[in-house]
Amino acid sequence: QGQLVESGGGLVKPGGSLRLSCAASRFTFSGSYMSWIRQAPGKGLEWLSYISDSADTILYTDSVKGRFTISRDNGMNSLYLQMNSLRAEDTAVYYCARVVGRGNYGHADYWGQGTLVTVSS
Amino acid sequence: EIVLTQSPATLSLSPGERATLSCRASQSVSSYLAWYQQKPGRAPRLLIYDASNRATGIPARFSGSGSGADFTLTISSLEPEDFAVYYCQQRSNWPLTFGGGTKVEIK
Numbered sequence: 166q167g168q169l170v171e172s173g174g175g176l177v178k179p180g181g182s183l184r185l186s187c188a189a190s191r192f193t194f195s196g197s198y199m200s201w202i203r204q205a206p207g208k209g210l211e212w213l214s215y216i217s218d219s220a221d222t223i224l225y226t227d228s229v230k231g232r233f234t235i236s237r238d239n240g241m242n243s244l245y246l247q248m249n250s251l252r253a254e255d256t257a258v259y260y261c262a263r264v265v266g267r268g269n270y271g272h273a274d275y276w277g278q279g280t281l282v283t284v285s286s
Numbered sequence: 287e288i289v290l291t292q293s294p295a296t297l298s299l300s301p302g303e304r305a306t307l308s309c310r311a312s313q314s315v316s317s318y319l320a321w322y323q324q325k326p327g328r329a330p331r332l333l334i335y336d337a338s339n340r341a342t343g344i345p346a347r348f349s350g351s352g353s354g355a356d357f358t359l360t361i362s363s364l365e366p367e368d369f370a371v372y373y374c375q376q377r378s379n380w381p382l383t384f385g386g387g388t389k390v391e392i393k
Contacts, residue, residue, distance in 0.1 A: 200382075210322075210330065210373055212382040226381040260329055266336070270377040272320035274341060276329035 167192035167275040169261050174280030181251050181284070187244040187261030187277055195239035198264040198271060201246045203257040204279075211257075214246065215264065229255075251284045258282075288312055288376050290385035298393040305361040307388045309374035314354045318378040321350055321359045324387075325370045333372075334359060364390070 173185040185201070201213045214235040215224040223235055234247040244261050258281050262273035289312040299305055309319065317337040322330035332341040334350035337357060347362040361368055369392050374385040 209386050210375075210384040212375075212384065215380070215382070224380050266318075266377055269318055270380065270382055272332060272335045272375060272377055273322075273330070274332050274335075276331070279329055 167263060169263070169275055169277035171259065171261050171277040171280040174259065174282045176283045176285065177251055178286050179252060179284055182247070182249045183251065183282060185246040185248065185259055185261075185280060185282075187246075189242045189244065189263075192263065192275065194242040199235075199237060199244045200262050200264050200273065201233075201235060201244075202260045202262055202273065202276075203255075204260070205254075205257040208257075213259075215270065216244070248282070251282075253284050256282060256284050287381055288315060288379050288383055290374050290376060290383055292372075292374060292385035292388045294388060295386070296389045296391060298391050299364055300393045301364050301366055303364050305359075305364055305368070305390055307359040307361075307372055307390075309352075309357040309359070309385050311355040311357075311376060311378075315376040315378035317353050318376055319350075319352070319357050320375045320377070321348075322373045322375065323368075323370045324373065330373060361390075 168190045170188045200215045216235045232250045236245045258279040260279045261277045263275040264271035291310045293308045319337050321334040324330040338350045349360045371387045371389045373387050
């Protein structure tokens with residue numbers, strides 16, 4: 166069973182930046198597509214970003230496009246999310262997830278425990 | 287963006303009863319639909335993928351059906367650990383989207 170461990174969350178002021186990290190183990194990270202998914206307090210799930218195994222395909226949902234950047238380091242088995250121009254509505258638990266599936270995109274079979282990002286003055 | 291509508295929002299049932307959860311898509315997603323279970327303070331867990339395939343380690347009491355725009359998750363006989371929130375998710379089009387969730391609570 167794969168393992169994902171997020172870090173880097175915390176309290177940040179509106180307009181500020183934060184970088185989340187996700188350390189992967191117990192599966193072949195370099196051959197896996199990955200994503201970031203978030204959940205605002207008491208709300209549902211929102212799929213934010215998607216990166217292919219070699220990072221040649223990167224997608225963002227509109228709410229974070231131009232502000233967030235997904236990246237990966239296959240040598241370090243790590244996934245990242247650089248978040249800039251943060252807003253109050255970005256307050257959420259952020260999950261990294263492995264994405265699997267034949268054909269279109271995928272579903273998330275491994276999830277991290279999540280890291281809380283709070284945007285407040 | 288494909289909108290997924292889950293119903294009911296809350297399902298109040300007793301252990302041993304059958305649970306039937308619905309997920310309707312705003313357009314066809316073929317069979318590209320997954321179901322997740324989430325308990326308070328925990329990450330979601332994949333239950334069903336591609337409409338009807340159980341994920342690794344998921345008990346047989348969980349089953350999924352449907353195609354196109356209408357999907358159902360059935361829990362044949364609720365166990366105490368099944369009381370949770372359930373989400374559907376489509377992978378037909380970007381952005382990938384989730385439904386709003388159905389909470390299965392103890393009656």
